Amino acid sequence: MRILAIETSCDETSAAVVVPQGGKKNKTNSVVVLSNVTATSLAIHATTGGIIPENAAREQVKYIIPVIIKALLDSDNIEIKSPEEDSQIANRIFKEKIDGIAVTYGPGLIGSLLIGVETTKTLSFLFNKPIMGVNHLLAHLFANLIQTDSLITFPFVGLIVSGGHTDLLVFKSLTNFKWLGGTRDDAAGEALDKIGRLLGLSYPAGPEIEARANKVKNNKIKFQSPMIGSDDFDFSFSGLKAEVSRFIQVQKELNPNGHLTERLIDEICEATQTAIFSVLVKKTIRAANLFKARSIVLGGGVSANQTLRNKLELEIRNQELGIKLFAPEKQYATDNAAMIGAYALMNPSFTSHTKITANPELYFD
Ligand code: KG4
Numbered sequence: 358m359r360i361l362a363i364e365t366s367c368d369e370t371s372a373a374v375v376v377p378q379g380g381k382k383n384k385t386n387s388v389v390v391l392s393n394v395t396a397t398s399l400a401i402h403a404t405t406g407g408i409i410p411e412n413a414a415r416e417q418v419k420y421i422i423p424v425i426i427k428a429l430l431d432s433d434n435i436e437i438k439s440p441e442e443d444s445q446i447a448n449r450i451f452k453e454k455i456d457g458i459a460v461t462y463g464p465g466l467i468g469s470l471l472i473g474v475e476t477t478k479t480l481s482f483l484f485n486k487p488i489m490g491v492n493h494l495l496a497h498l499f500a501n502l503i504q505t506d507s508l509i510t511f512p513f514v515g516l517i518v519s520g521g522h523t524d525l526l527v528f529k530s531l532t533n534f535k536w537l538g539g540t541r542d543d544a545a546g547e548a549l550d551k552i553g554r555l556l557g558l559s560y561p562a563g564p565e566i567e568a569r570a571n572k573v574k575n576n577k578i579k580f581q582s583p584m585i586g587s588d589d590f591d592f593s594f595s596g597l598k599a600e601v602s603r604f605i606q607v608q609k610e611l612n613p614n615g616h617l618t619e620r621l622i623d624e625i626c627e628a629t630q631t632a633i634f635s636v637l638v639k640k641t642i643r644a645a646n647l648f649k650a651r652s653i654v655l656g657g658g659v660s661a662n663q664t665l666r667n668k669l670e671l672e673i674r675n676q677e678l679g680i681k682l683f684a685p686e687k688q689y690a691t692d693n694a695a696m697i698g699a700y701a702l703m704n705p706s707f708t709s710h711t712k713i714t715a716n717p718e719l720y721f722d
């Protein structure tokens with residue numbers, strides 16, 4: 358089965374073509390990405406310090422068709438020539454080679470979701486192709502099935518850490534899972550982005566916070582890890598933002614020119630990261646122990662962070678758990694359409710275009 362996948366839930370516009378590894382005789386649960394094209398409006402959001410939903414959707418309307426055309430051409434190794442020729446060739450590839458279309462139908466920004474969902478429904482109607490709605494959050498975990506030889510063993514604990522969500526789940530199989538807990542307010546990535554904004558870093562702040570934190574050794578600054586001692590699998594990060602905000606205010610008042618030094622910004626980044634990652638690691642490992650997990654699977658933009666991966670790996674080793682840690686290749690950790698296609702290949706349930714509706718509040722049931 359060859360799938361065209363589309364993802365537009367937030368600020369990215371992405372299209373991919375995926376097939377199972379080994380073709381029809383696939384036994385490996387692994388996905389081959391023939392193409393994955395992503396256009397981002399991040400530069401625009403960086404100027405406003407965050408995503409303004411209407412700006413995101415306006416950009417996505419412009420990108421969606423060119424991104425789909427490029428994904429179809431790339432999947433057949435055909436170079437871009439001219440808009441007219443490209444459209445004709447993409448049209449032919451779509452008609453002849455694509456078996457179905459998978460699209461993110463939630464959760465996300467309604468205006469953004471609608472662009473992907475309505476485009477998909479139109480293509481499905483015009484070309485008579487079946488379509489499938491995919492849960493964006495689950496797809497983040499399925500990014501781990503892309504181009505890999507190592508098999509995820511069950512049961513596994515899944516940690517989704519993105520700009521909009523922080524959730525812990527346990528999976529008995531790819532389709533049988535239970536939600537254990539999640540954030541009660543800000544998501545982990547959202548906390549990083551908001552604290553980054555307080556520090557004057559550009560949006561999204563996660564990668565710069567990681568780079569700055571890497572420069573710091575023996576940090577004297579420490580922030581509280583929210584809910585680290587609670588007997589559940591929930592998280593809360595808005596209190597941390599308030600603590601860091603107060604700290605920054607005091608430091609600015611102490612400094613004669615009212616600014617933070619670069620060194621101090623680096624240290625605040627390190628302390629923030631440590632506070633967030635300590636509670637993520639503690640609760641993920643506790644869930645893994647409780648459910649006798651054989652793997653831990655990470656997904657979402659924050660899982661691109663090497664320090665988070667290292668901390669989990671270290672804890673697994675220290676406790677001699679013998680658990681395998683999976684984290685997506687970095688290009689598939691942040692939002693992309695290939696992970697939507699990966700989910701659809703592993704859980705195919707294609708239907709008619711009349712059955713899919715965007716659902717911004719979609720969760721896990
Ligand atoms: O999964 P994603 O691309 O979008 C959502 O579904 O929300 O995640 C975006 C989030 C942002 O908050 C961004 O700051 C964070 O992922 N992020 C990182 C890193 N790269 C992206 N956070 C920490 N370290 C990184 N290297």
Ligand code: ZN
Nearest residue numbers: 519657658692
């Ligand atoms: Zn995401």
